[in-house]
Amino acid sequence: MYLILLFILIYSVSRFYDLTFLSACKGCELWRYLTFHFVHVSFFHLAVNSFAIYLYWKALRQASNIKYALPVIAASSLAAGYLSATDIPTIGSSAIAFSMIAVYCVLLFFKKGPKDGQTLKLYIVLAAFAIIQSIFYTGINVKIHALSFLFAAFLSFLFRRKLFYGL
DSSP states (O other), X not given: OHHHHHHHHHHHXXXXXXXXXXXXXXXXXXXXXXXXXXXXXXXXHHHHHHHHHHHHHHHHHHHSOHHHHHHXXXXXXXXXHHHTOOSSOBOSSHHHXXXXXXXXXXXXXXXXXXXXXXXXXXXXXXXHHHHHHHHHSTTOOHHHHHHHHHHHHXXXXXXXXHHHHOO
16 A cells, blocks of 8 residues: 555654654644644554554455545544644544544444454454553544544445445
8 A cells, every 4th residue: 555655655754854844733734734644753653553554444445435435534534633733743644544443433333344253353453452542642642533533434424325335
């Protein structure tokens, strides 16, 4: 997936150059609500976000009409970034991951998810891990996680016929 390669490239550049000017914060330039997704503070941060995005990307490609899911994911992560901006800079692609998790949860609600029980358990455990770690880790913008999840769930429900059935 090209998005993850872009994350790795930007993370590599950030080891040599200060890229904090790309982070989102209250009152910053509008373009920074897009660029904050690409900057990560550590390799672990990059790896967790990339793994979640890759995993849910595969699941959504198999079970939904991905060309309709992408605008939902993009709109919800951008809106969440804008509405959750604080004085402390926000970085990372977890808003994208939480948006994907929400689309997948709505998909499961309408019974279009995996038929394999083990796969379903894996996705539920990973979603629970993402929610729990965002609550207990310090320095994490929990508001952006909650808002991206809620916006994506709402938009997925609203456009469920297009997303899940292509109608």
